[in-house]
Amino acid sequence: MTDRRGTTSPGRRPLGGARAARQPLERPAPLRQAVYDALAEMIINRELQPGEHLVENELAAHLGVSRQPVREALQRLHNEGWVDLRPALGAFVHVPTEEEADQLLATRTLLETESARLAAKNATPEQIERLRELQRAGEEALSEDSQVALVEANAALHAHLVEMSGNKVLAQLIGMVDRRVRWYYSPIARSRGREAWDEHAALIDVIAEGNTRRAGELMRKHTERTRESYHQRRKEADEQEALS
Amino acid sequence: MTDRRGTTSPGRRPLGGARAARQPLERPAPLRQAVYDALAEMIINRELQPGEHLVENELAAHLGVSRQPVREALQRLHNEGWVDLRPALGAFVHVPTEEEADQLLATRTLLETESARLAAKNATPEQIERLRELQRAGEEALSEDSQVALVEANAALHAHLVEMSGNKVLAQLIGMVDRRVRWYYSPIARSRGREAWDEHAALIDVIAEGNTRRAGELMRKHTERTRESYHQRRKEADEQEALS
DNA sequence: AGCTGGGTTATAGCATACAGTCGCCGAGAT
DNA sequence: ATCTCGGCGACTGTATGCTATAACCCAGCT
Structure with a gap:
């Protein structure tokens, strides 16, 4: 008897099996979530460019679903600042401004600093081990010079720190801000690499000691440097563009 | 000539004029917005109680619209933490926990403090006049002992301060956190009144002076006191409940 | 009497259908 | 030649219909 609880019915493929250009999102869970993930990813890697008009029909066809889940995903993307929703005109990928990027970075510094303080205050030995x-x-x-792995490790470390803070509200806010920072940053980014990881090491040490004040300071400096590096690279990129 | 731009067609009343218990949301603008506003309000004044199951059909009938705009509004309410969306089960008004309330208040302190600092830094004479x-x-x-007006004035003042900070990202985050704080707070709240407004006066003075550091300090103390008062009243409320 | 299994009903999720609006383009007038 | 008006196409916003799922309840078994 295929019961009506456990086995998430295997024969679930309402997706137009045919020409869905992307992999057909065959998850058993809410479609809107899958669509959201797909769109967010496309936005982050510039597959969908800032300012681009997101036509519901096209996206729906492209992903092999109906307009409904697409709309819902767009709404969510809107609340999180990825797309602008102009009434009766539709959704457009948000165009980041210089000012906004700076404000995001500043806010991130504030939040992450507090997060580091709390982490130092509440850290358990297991958590510290995980950090290391x-x-x-x-x-x-x-050492392997793997850019991808580095970015991933960086994200994981920050995520864990945030979790250690124990403040879920703070965590949620940081999550939002951080992802957008990474988006803005990505076209010009090249992680600071060595430098940043030395700073991480120092930070972890003071957290292990439970030195609240110092943890805050170090995190502040760390994110401030990232911010500077952002402006630096941004400037370089602009000059680069001016040449072409 | 009734052109095709200006006059937002007056004959727009797709709302089942009949037994819509609430005023029928007759705005000319996006329905989902109106629905969102209506639901948010109902949640805030406890017309919809924490934990309550929000059935799309009922809400739609109640508001005189179809399920679609209701769904979209619920999604948005979900993103902002007002309702939980349990997959395949639907929307439930979020049940605030003690822990969460405290974390919100703590986060609010952090954000508002920074906001005050920035306000002191960037204030223009007009803005200061507006503050006063x-x-x-x-x-x-x-002096009129009007609780409603007081709450409103309080919200307006904080909102203006936030705007003065010039950091739109910060402003957005504060907006989210603040509304939820007010929600949690509301069942037991009675504004601190006199006390709080003396603190406001002092804060405005140092902002006018452009004293960044001091502005931050005062705001921190101000919100910390609110936080204490929250716990105080919460305790009283709990004891009250224990008696009954 | 308690527990297990099947059926029923209510409800969310998804798809489709319909209508109003916006922007564009061409035709005609000035 | 430019400006204006009218029509056309496209897309969003809204409504409705369909399907699958999850909780609930009762019957039957242990």
């Missing part, structure tokens, strides 16, 4: 693991992973990525 | 106006409005509400 993640840090080693970063070092490894660094 | 709002403060006078508060004093007036106080």
